[in-house]
Amino acid sequence: MIAAFFRDFGIFSEEEIAQVLQLFTIRKLSKGEYFAREHEKSNEVAFIRSGIFRSFYTTPNGDDITYCFRFPNDLMAAYSSFITGGPSVEAIQAIVPTELYVIQKNKLDQLVLEKPIWTMFLKIIAEQQYLELEKRVFQLQKExxxxxxxxxxxxxxxxxxxxxxxxxxxxxxxxxxxxxxxxxxxxx
Structure with a gap:
């Protein structure tokens, strides 16, 4: 499943895919557990093997607002924290029992240093995230x-x-x- 995800990009050799798969660890989360917490640093990315997640933030009056769901075969991260190294502005919580493949930022950074193809991969992911955000904004404004x-x-x-x-x-x-x-x- 995760190997197919990398193959679909059409930029990696089987050797490169095998190399990156060795860097992932498997993590299981129960319903209600968090992958990332608001106001805490997050330095990992996950590929969802099974389960559903919600991303949300807390308003000043204490309400939580769900703004995104993540499903199997999606990548997820608290991106602003992952990119900046600062505290997360969102929380990511399992809605049902889940299984993830998780990779640490320092391992991705090392791949980028070793092979430029990983820079292209991260660029594609960033572009996809931008398009998803744009789609969400337009949905809220037009639909x-x-x-x-x-x-x-x-x-x-x-x-x-x-x-x-x-x-x-x-x-x-x-x-x-x-x-x-x-x-x-x-x-x-």
Missing amino acids: TAAQRYASLLKNQPEFILQIPLHYLASYLGITQRHLSRIRKEITS
Whole structure:
């Protein structure tokens, strides 16, 4: 699964893929455990083998706002912390039991020093993250909550039912009651 992820980029040799796979460790997290915590440093990236994660931040009045979900075959990191070395502005929490392949930043940095192809890989990942962020901003500005829910349902139908309603409502920027109405309309 993770080898296929690297193959899909079309830039790595089998030897390079084998080399990077040796640098990952397997980590299992239970439902509710954190991969990254808000205000703490995070220096690792994970490939999700199984499970679902939510990324969220806490408002000044103590509410947490879910802004992203991560599913199997996704990479995830607290990117601002990973890049700057500073505290994370987000938390990343397992919604269900999960299994990850995790690599430390210093190991990626060493790969970059040894082979420039890894710089290209990190550039592609950064570009993908930018496009995902841009898509999210446009969704929030151009689409209704019902359209955003329908998109999530279309793209992740096998996982959407595992996400608690209060996280989905937070992600969509609506109340749970409004989400219930949307779900009834879509399934009718």
